[in-house]
Amino acid sequence: QVQLVQSGPEVKKSGASVKVSCKSSGYSFTSYYMHWVRQAPGQGLEWMGVINPSGTSTNYAQKFQGRVTMTRDTSTRTDYMELSSLTSDDTAVYYCARDVSAGTTSWWLDPWGQGTPLTVSS
Amino acid sequence: SSELTQDPAVSVALGQTVRITCQGDNLRSYSATWYQQRPGQAPLLVIYGDNNRPSGIPDRFSTSRSGNTASLTITGAQAEDEADYYCYSRASSAIHWVFGGGTRLTVL
Numbered sequence: 060q061v062q063l064v065q066s067g068p069e070v071k072k073s074g075a076s077v078k079v080s081c082k083s084s085g086y087s088f089t090s091y092y093m094h095w096v097r098q099a100p101g102q103g104l105e106w107m108g109v110i111n112p113s114g115t116s117t118n119y120a121q122k123f124q125g126r127v128t129m130t131r132d133t134s135t136r137t138d139y140m141e142l143s144s145l146t147s148d149d150t151a152v153y154y155c156a157r158d159v160s161a162g163t164t165s166w167w168l169d170p171w172g173q174g175t176p177l178t179v180s181s
Numbered sequence: 182s183s184e185l186t187q188d189p190a191v192s193v194a195l196g197q198t199v200r201i202t203c204q205g206d207n208l209r210s211y212s213a214t215w216y217q218q219r220p221g222q223a224p225l226l227v228i229y230g231d232n233n234r235p236s237g238i239p240d241r242f243s244t245s246r247s248g249n250t251a252s253l254t255i256t257g258a259q260a261e262d263e264a265d266y267y268c269y270s271r272a273s274s275a276i277h278w279v280f281g282g283g284t285r286l287t288v289l
Contacts, residue, residue: 094278096224103283104216104224104267118276154223165212166271166278167229174223 061085063155063172070178076143079175081155088136089113092158094168095129095140099151109158110138145179152176185213185268185281192287193258201253201284203268211271213251215244218265218283227266228253255286263288 066080081093095107107127108119114131128141138155153175156168185205193199203213212231216224226235228244241256251270255262268281 096280103265104218104269104280106269106278106280109278120277156224159229161230164210165214165230166269167214167226168216168224168269169226169229169235171223171225 061157061170063157063170065153065155065172065175068176068178070180071145073146073179073181075145075179076141077145077177078139078141079153079155079177081138081140081172083136083138083157086157089133093129093131093138094156094158095127096154096156096168097151098154098174099148102151105151107140107153147179147181150177150179184272184279185270187266187268187281187284189282190285190287192289193255194289195260196257198254198256199258199286201255201266201286203251203253203281204249205270205279205281206249207270207273207279208246208249208251212246213244213268213270215242215253216267216269217262218267224267258286258288260288262286
């Protein structure tokens with residue numbers, strides 16, 4: 060079955076960087092975009108960005124421009140999301156989610172990874 | 182602020198029907214999809230495309246759209262439907278995507 064398995068919990072100091080991984084199985088990896096979404100404690104879902112199937116193009120939410128880098132390794136079927144200059148506001152659960160589309164007007168995310176909790180402390 | 186607006190909280194009596202709405206100008210051009218999130222769990226897709234449900238999602242979940250508003254309807258709400266619900270669609274920029282702020286559903 061289609062599955063996304065993310066790396067484990069992270070604890071970082073303010074100013075540091077974190078790199079979260081998301082390993083895919085059960086589908087044609089190079090046929091799908093991958094999105095990253097985060098959720099701060101008690102808050103809603105926040106879209107961070109997306110990487111294209113070949114890993115050659117990304118789109119980031121303006122909020123994260125200059126601080127986030129999404130990459131993928133097609134040989135290992137793994138996506139990565141690196142966030143730099145961390146502050147306590149970056150404490151959140153980070154999810155990867157596969158993009159599925161129908162035509163040019165409908166997109167959805169399925170499945171999702173299990174989430175990677177990140178705690179940023181001073 | 183999100184381009185998609187949802188009511189923060191909605192309640193429904195057990196077995197009754199509830200509608201959760203999502204408003205945004207981008208919904209005039211793009212469809213919304215809906216996710217259910219229970220505490221401590223990853224979001225789960227419940228509705229996609231033209232009122233399609235993934236395998237395992239009960240048929241009491243349905244969706245509709247009118248103008249700039251998309252709606253998720255639960256007909257005959259069950260206790261296990263108590264969760265947060267998020268809508269999701271392409272942003273008006275067309276190169277970004279966006280979530281609604283989420284609606285917490287309480288089943289009384």
